[in-house]
Amino acid sequence: MHKRWLSLRFTHLATDRMVIRQPELKGKPFALTSPERGRMLVKASNATAASSGVFSGMVVADARTLLPSLEVFPYDPQLEGRLLTALARWCLRYTPIAATDLPDGLILDITGCAHLWGGELPYLEAIVATLQSKGYSVRGAIADTVGMAWALARYGQELVIAPPGTQRETLLSLPPASLRLDQEILERLQKLGFRQVKQFIDISPPILRRRFGEALLTRLGQALGTVHEYIDAVQPIRPYREELPCMEPIVTSMGIEIALKRLLEMVCERMRKEGKGLRAGVFKGHRIDGKVEQINIGTGRPSHNQAHLFKLFELKIASIEPALGIERFVLEVPLVEDLSGVQDTIWGIDNLDNTAVAELLDNIGGKLGMDVIHRYLPQEHHWPERSIKEVPFFEGQPDTEWATALTRPLELWSKPEPIEVMVHLPDYPPRHFRYKGKIYKIAKADGPERIEQEWWLQTGPPRDYYCVEDEEGIRYWIFRLGLYGEGDPQWFLHGIFA
């Protein structure tokens, strides 16, 4: 079949995007800039700024002289690629094959598509009008070859359609830049006085090759259709969703398990191929009476282990109420993450099967709730409650050592318990203390260790900690909050040593 191509060119892609995000910028001159060799260069400018002569490649200081009201924003070099990929995916509604054409365009293979919109002109108009209504200024052209469509979208009039087989005639009047040539070749052509393609298109190929290299001939051939050109089409995003209709309504848990296993097999197989893992999953059962029963699972790390995921769902199957029967099962995976290569080295420890630990924790978290799982890292704080930091159980390595210089009890109560003490002298350890009505006589004591409040976090009186041992040999960690002579200090029991 005769190939037809459509090329789209976004004249102000990055700035149009800014205006869509921040409508108040509409109509104001602004530019996106990034530093280069110690200067700020304009990387993109919007239509208002461009009409005053601000173009990309200009130094910002020069642009401000031309246009003092120019606003500048930082330029994100990745933005255009991301935007074009998203736009190419959006264009998949017009054609199955769409590719990005950096830095500012899209290429669509529209062979056999245009008649669905009633011809090529309505088709092109439909695409351009929809994109313009979204806020993008865009030009488009249709031709027999990628190169020709590209040239017409940039150097032809608005919405050009080159009839089949006319690329040679169309190309004749276009400038050499329409052939997608390197700057160096363009300058040489310019120097030799070639202003239009027709001036050199009939020169014999060996002469052109000697003068300008192979690239010129390739580009010429691509525009004329004698050299084939490949495009790298974008892949549509397929949601991770599988369905299983049932011949007969399912009412037993065994039936539900079989359905779940089948769906998981399909989803896991696909995730395995793509190197992805499930983070959250929803299993739905559509009942005969129209209600939908569903169970959710979540994992701490992406996983595509079918047996493991089944185990997580299995804990909740009992909560599905089949009533008269379930006629359709759906498994959706709303959250998918890449399975990274670092999976086997979490916490920086090799040669261990950490997946097994991850699966164990998912299992526990699935039944008892993720909030029961705790892991702590040391923190450089003297205040005992702040010397540990809770972290998600798969992230983080200790960035500091567990301190050993200071004596810390093995058991620390989250809330210090008030006690009454008898003290001989201020700043001496107590003789005995009373806790919950019982008196503990102190046989040995160590201390005090004064811990001041960390003033940048909170203010208050310091704590003087004493390690004390009663007559039975039980070792306590008690502290006095505040100082004698400054108000009334209070005593607390905070922990117990082993």
Place this chain on the structure above:
Amino acid sequence: MAGNNQVIQKLREEIMALERFPSPKLGGHLSSFGLGPIEASFSGNAFPVGAIHEFISQGVGGAASTNGFIAGLLGKLMQKGRFCLWVSNQRPLFPQGLKHFGVEADRIIFIDVKREKDVLWTIEQGLKCGVLAAVVGELKDISFAESQRLQLAVERSRVTGFLHRHQPRREHALACVTRWKIRPIPSQLEEGMPGMGFPRWKVELIKVRNGRPGEWKLEWKGGYCQAIPAEKTEQRSKMEQHYA
């Protein structure tokens, strides 16, 4: 005579293998648990790993000392960078205090379940996971049948389990290799030194399969359990009498 001893030793090992008792050879990747004099009480002079150990504690001090003793064992078990699960209902354990017993607390995963009945389920899940070094479970009561389930789990996975029962209602028999009771005793310092000494415990090994039960007074010092020299204790008690 020596020949007879060898035959008996071999027979013992065979019987132990039949009883599915963790042979010291199987779990013998560690030369010593730093248990000092206690190690002679176990069959093969090695602390049985890949089995369930039961600890019974009374009072807050007893609970802390038992956790300290368990932490000392964990420090040895977790040496190859493996993880440990610490399951409890109301946990006062302070991760900073573990380093003193040779445990890197960031490699312990604490499971603080809200209901006591979930503790057992979590312990069983942990014991089935063969990559863990150990599972510590703090719980009050457990029936014989439930302990058998745990025993079956460790036979396959070779994970060491520690059940810390704080003030249990009944001290009935369980399917465990050992039963311990640990309580703190007054520490001792050099003559005339002020302050508090190293932690000291009275360790009772009430029950041990294929071994000899016993009772020791130990001191945790330098990352190991060290026996308190008998003369010193005597001297000490004399001193106490003297002051009484």
